[in-house]
Amino acid sequence: MLSELSNVQLPPHEPGxxxxxVNHFLQxxxxxxxxxxVRxxxxxxxxxxxxxxxxxxxRILSGPEPLSAFEKNRAWHVPEDLDITAMNRASSILVGHHDFSSFRAAGCQANSPMRTLDELAVTEVLPALYFPSITERSATELLDLDTSRRFSTSSDASDAKMVKSENRREFGHRVRHRCFVVTARSRSFLYHQVRLMVGVLKSVGTGDLTVSDVERIxxxxxxxxxxxxxxxxxxxxGNVKYDLP
Incomplete structure (x- = not known):
């Protein structure tokens, strides 16, 4: 969990x-x-x-290799390749004001299944234990672009391919998983709504479902x-927004 919020009633104290x-006793x-x-x-x-x-x-980590100890229980490991284009097309069907009964788990206490989903998008990011900012993603894209330029300007394209192949087979080198982050934003969600939507998007990404199937569901x-x-x-x-003074 990146963030969680709660409110308590205390005698007057400075927020700091x-x-x-509280952090003293937690540590x-x-x-x-x-x-x-604190506010x-x-x-x-x-x-x-x-x-x-x-x-x-x-977070979804895609790839056949087992997860490292640092990633285990911190992401969903999906061995298959994922089609991010199809996943985003399916996401667009769910954005908006809908009856989300198909994405409402048993035990939900909400009075109505109607919800307005403001955003549902899938992004591929660096496979690290954080969510890169826009600046960091841009820097990564520039680095990848610079690498591709250096290979493309090589006098022998086959040499470049050989270097890439050798790097992949380097002893002790761990193959990185592809990391996908599904972002969902709304005023409120139904019980397990996000996890149910991700389950459907994953099935679209692996080809088990089509985009039309999502509309049917x-x-x-x-x-x-x-x-x-x-x-x-x-x-x-990730974040909760309030209208605070």
Whole structure:
């Protein structure tokens, strides 16, 4: 989880004092989390019901190699190749105001299955334990472009291919997985909605479902027709937006 928000009622204290005090006890007990920000809010504020937008990220690592110890349980490992173009075409079908009953798990306490999905997109990023910013992605693209230029200006194209091939077969070199991040943004989501949508998008990426199948699943309005739900290990709450003073 990248971020989580909660509200508590405390006697008057400076926000910075509260943050340092809570983090002191979290570190003292070797906690795995830390408080990054504290704000004073009106008495009627509620971290769940006052949210204007929520953004979730879901990480998928694609490739036949097993995950390293650093990635295990931090992403969904999909051995097959994924077609990101098809996945984004399928995503566009789900964006908008719909009845998301087909992406609503049993036990959902929401009064209505109607939700407005503002964004659902799949992006390929560096296979690292963070979500690169736009600046970092641009720098990576420039590096890749520079590498391709150096190979293309070589006097012998076959030599360039040989160098690439040898680098791939270098002893001890670990083949990197392709890393895909599914970003979903809405004011609110149904129970397990994001994981169910990712499960369908993954099936589209592997070719088990077509883009037309996604429209059929959405129109069916029953979760029994959806693909198996994506595991929880790849889901991260990225950001929650509020109208704070």
């Amino acid at each position: 004092v509260v943050r340092r005090a 003292k007990n070797e906690g795995d989390i830390m408080v990054t920000d 004073c809010v009106p008495p009627d504020f509620h971290a769940r019901f006052k949210a204007l937008k929520r953004t979730y990220h879901y 959405l129109d069916a309005k029953t979760v029994t027709v959806a693909s198996p739900m994506a595991p929880g290990c790849g889901l991260y709450l």
